[in-house]
Amino acid sequence: MNYFLICFSIPMQSLSSLPCRSSDGRSGQCRPLVKCVRFLAEVAELRSSPCLLGTGPDGAQERGVCCPHIVRGTATCELDN
Numbered sequence: 001m002n003y004f005l006i007c008f009s010i011p012m013q014s015l016s017s018l019p020c021r022s023s024d025g026r027s028g029q030c031r032p033l034v035k036c037v038r039f040l041a042e043v044a045e046l047r048s049s050p051c052l053l054g055t056g057p058d059g060a061q062e063r064g065v066c067c068p069h070i071v072r073g074t075a076t077c078e079l080d081n
Contacts, residue, residue: 020066022049028068036067 017029023045030051037043049066056062 017067018051018053020049020051022066022068026068028066030064031067033065036065 017031020028020030022028028049030053032053033043033046036046046065046067049068051064051066053062053064
């Protein structure tokens with residue numbers, strides 16, 4: 001008896017990042033945690049700012065974190081995906 005496994009990925013309906021505010025009031029984009037964290041020490045802070053990414057293929061709400069824009073001097077930079 002032979003078995004075949006077929007795998008495919010269904011993208012989230014709302015893939016684009018939505019604007020949000022972090023728990024300390026900074027503006028940012030709602031993203032998956034793995035696409036936001038730069039340093040392990042940031043994980044706890046980022047988790048304190050949950051947000052909704054959109055609806056997944058099963059109809060469930062996908063959660064992310066509010067990834068704040070990096071401020072350097074007087075310029076605000078947005079992280080690329």
